[in-house]
Amino acid sequence: MAALSLLAAVALFPACQRATYVAKPQLAPATAQPVGKDLADDAMAAATIAPYRQRVTEQMAAVLGTAPVAITKNSGESPLANFVADLQRSRASRETGQPIDLGVMTNGGLRSPLPAGSITMGSVFELMPFENELVILEVSGAVVQQLFEYAARVKMPISGATYVASPEGRPTDIRINGQQFNPAQDRMYTIAISDYLAGGGDQLTFFKNSKPRSTGVLLRNAIADHIRELTAAGRPVEAKVDGRVK
Amino acid sequence: MNRRDFIKHTGVGAAGLGILGLGSLPAAAEAKADRLVILHTNDMHSRIEPFPDNAAQWAGMGGMAHRAALIKQIRAQEPHVLLLDSGDIWQGTPYFNFFMGELEYKLMTQMAYDASTLGNHDFDNGLEGLQKQLPHAGFPFLIANYDFSDTILAGKFQPYKVFEKAGHRIGVFGIGIEMAGLVSDKNFGATKYLDPIAVAKDMVAKLRGPEKCDLVICLSHLGYKYESAKLDDFKLAAGAPGIDLILGGHTHTFLPKPDVVAGPNGHQTLINQVGWSGINLGRLDYAFERGTRRPSVAAASVVPVRVA
Numbered sequence: 401m402a403a404l405s406l407l408a409a410v411a412l413f414p415a416c417q418r419a420t421y422v423a424k425p426q427l428a429p430a431t432a433q434p435v436g437k438d439l440a441d442d443a444m445a446a447a448t449i450a451p452y453r454q455r456v457t458e459q460m461a462a463v464l465g466t467a468p469v470a471i472t473k474n475s476g477e478s479p480l481a482n483f484v485a486d487l488q489r490s491r492a493s494r495e496t497g498q499p500i501d502l503g504v505m506t507n508g509g510l511r512s513p514l515p516a517g518s519i520t521m522g523s524v525f526e527l528m529p530f531e532n533e534l535v536i537l538e539v540s541g542a543v544v545q546q547l548f549e550y551a552a553r554v555k556m557p558i559s560g561a562t563y564v565a566s567p568e569g570r571p572t573d574i575r576i577n578g579q580q581f582n583p584a585q586d587r588m589y590t591i592a593i594s595d596y597l598a599g600g601g602d603q604l605t606f607f608k609n610s611k612p613r614s615t616g617v618l619l620r621n622a623i624a625d626h627i628r629e630l631t632a633a634g635r636p637v638e639a640k641v642d643g644r645v646k
Numbered sequence: 647m648n649r650r651d652f653i654k655h656t657g658v659g660a661a662g663l664g665i666l667g668l669g670s671l672p673a674a675a676e677a678k679a680d681r682l683v684i685l686h687t688n689d690m691h692s693r694i695e696p697f698p699d700n701a702a703q704w705a706g707m708g709g710m711a712h713r714a715a716l717i718k719q720i721r722a723q724e725p726h727v728l729l730l731d732s733g734d735i736w737q738g739t740p741y742f743n744f745f746m747g748e749l750e751y752k753l754m755t756q757m758a759y760d761a762s763t764l765g766n767h768d769f770d771n772g773l774e775g776l777q778k779q780l781p782h783a784g785f786p787f788l789i790a791n792y793d794f795s796d797t798i799l800a801g802k803f804q805p806y807k808v809f810e811k812a813g814h815r816i817g818v819f820g821i822g823i824e825m826a827g828l829v830s831d832k833n834f835g836a837t838k839y840l841d842p843i844a845v846a847k848d849m850v851a852k853l854r855g856p857e858k859c860d861l862v863i864c865l866s867h868l869g870y871k872y873e874s875a876k877l878d879d880f881k882l883a884a885g886a887p888g889i890d891l892i893l894g895g896h897t898h899t900f901l902p903k904p905d906v907v908a909g910p911n912g913h914q915t916l917i918n919q920v921g922w923s924g925i926n927l928g929r930l931d932y933a934f935e936r937g938t939r940r941p942s943v944a945a946a947s948v949v950p951v952r953v954a
Contacts, residue, residue, distance in 0.1 A: 420860065420936075421814060421860040421934040421935060421936060422860075422934070422935045422936075423682075423814075423860055423861035423890055423932045423933075423934055424932060424933045424934070424935055425890075425891070425904075425916055425930055425931070425932055426681075426930075426931040426932070426933060427903055427904065427930065427931075430929070431901070431902075431903050431904060431918060431920075431928055431929055431930055432900065432901065432902060432903075432920045432921070432926040432927075432928055432929075433716065433926060433927045433928075433929055434707065434925065434926055435707065435708055435709065435712050435713045435716055435924055435925060435926060435927055436706060436707055436712070437696065437706040437707075437712070439712040439713075439715045439716050440712075440715050441709075441711035441712060441715060442711045442712070442714035442715040442718060444714070444756055445710055445711035445713075445714035445715075445753055445756060445757075446711045448749070448752060448753060448756065449694055449695070449710070449711060449749065449753070452694070452741060452744075452745060452749050453694075453695070455744065455745075456740050456741060456744055459740070459744050460740065521740075525740065531737055531738055533830075611827055612827070613827075613831075614827070614828070614829060614830035614831065614833075615830055616770070616772070616829075616830030616832060616833045617830075618743075620743075621743070
């Protein structure tokens with residue numbers, strides 16, 4: 401009845417200036433309705449998805465390259481850590497058209513080894529399931545020193561550099577691009593790294609004050625592209641421990 | 647009459663409704679026929695299929711075929727539905743890596759989304775990537791504070807759109823986050839970022855004024871709340887009073903119910919966000935009551951909105 405009278409009231413003033421209304425929200429019973437398994441698949445949506453799902457399955461199985469031996473990770477310098485940090489640095493350099501001093505990836509970011517034999521797109525998704533982007537940091541010598549102090553505690557390899565980790569876990573004889581590193585020198589260093597680590601992830605808190613420069617390249621795609629390029633060049637997918645951390 | 651006099655004159659505010667006797671309308675009177683149901687998502691991140699059953703979190707949740715079924719259920723019961731998204735449709739599963747957003751747009755079109763705004767990840771394949779997929783989107787992207795004039799996307803987007811639903815005019819506009827530093831420079835090119843607060847004020851004035859809207863909704867990809875000075879949905883609500891509802895995104899915030907920001911003269915802005923990956927479908931119902939504002943007045947700040 402009240403609704404009817406409201407409608408009637410509105411209808412009474414058709415010639416007047418347009419009636420105005422107050423929008424009144426009603427929040428019951430739930431403003432966030434879970435989309436769960438209790439719901440059936442909508443038939444039209446399911447039919448639309450099906451052919452795409454099939455192509456995803458096929459593409460995940462597509463072979464990007466071949467590794468003579470598995471590319472594995474372990475604590476300290478490892479083939480997988482070198483492989484990823486190196487390709488980060490070379491890809492960032494290609495994207496920006498300038499040399500990049502260092503490439504950094506922590507062991508925690510590498511989720512799975514690359515298997516011996518056929519490396520599929522699925523293998524690359526397992527190695528890098530995160531939607532991390534390759535970014536570039538530009539930092540002072542003091543920050544680079546902090547990076548090496550972090551690295552030396554776990555003997556983490558850094559692409560573009562060599563160093564000696566002391567028994568106490570301190571970095572000594574740091575060389576960047578073959579040159580002796582002096583943290584007091586007045587210059588900046590570029591670092592190819594994931595957006596996650598650049599934001600201070602994995603306790604790399606000393607990077608937090610630097611604003612990363614985006615490349616628009618997902619780390620996973622950088623890895624997949626690198627493997628494809630090796631294959632196109634007729635080369636196997638290989639990575640070695642080369643003694644960059646002593 | 648200046649605004650202060652107007653307010654005094656009409657007794658607008660929470661008390662205004664009581665005076666007119668409309669504030670006490672029983673819930674049953676808010677007939678379905680006149681009810682607007684707003685459904686919304688944010689940050690769906692290419693979650694075409696539900697999270698796998700062995701996922702550490704959200705196993706079995708989400709999935710666009712499930713969402714389509716839920717939306718269909720609601721549409722079968724409700725005549726007036728507005729379906730909106732707050733950006734970051736893209737990025738997050740192999741479906742995006744392999745098909746570059748085509749399937750997301752197709753499914754949203756099938757679900758009959760009314761509008762979306764643009765999130766930062768919707769630029770992940772650059773302006774070209776966005777341009778390429780637009781033909782698959784049968785719904786408009788609303789974005790008021792990005793100026794694409796000097797780009798290949800010039801003229802492709804509108805700042806706002808007015809929807810006629812349940813016999814009312816619903817104004818919807820979009821606000822995007824600053825892309826510099828967040829999105830690769832080359833991916834947004836010459837897109838200009840305009841001050842969201844200034845733009846939102848203009849939008850409110852236009853939608854409340856010449857466009858005669860009864861409800862003003864902002865699709866925001868600014869983010870829910872930051873401790874820093876960075877602009878968020880709360881600062882937007884305070885800086886551009888008169889928005890009835892901000893449907894947010896970017897921060898993947900799960901809200902059990904909307905937050906309420908009190909504005910001048912009893913106006914309230916609701917802020918809602920429903921997580922990410924299509925785990926939830928947001929729903930807010932609106933009833934329209936005969937109001938007290940006069941269209942000739944800058945009405946944005948004098949429209950009372952109360953949580954039922």
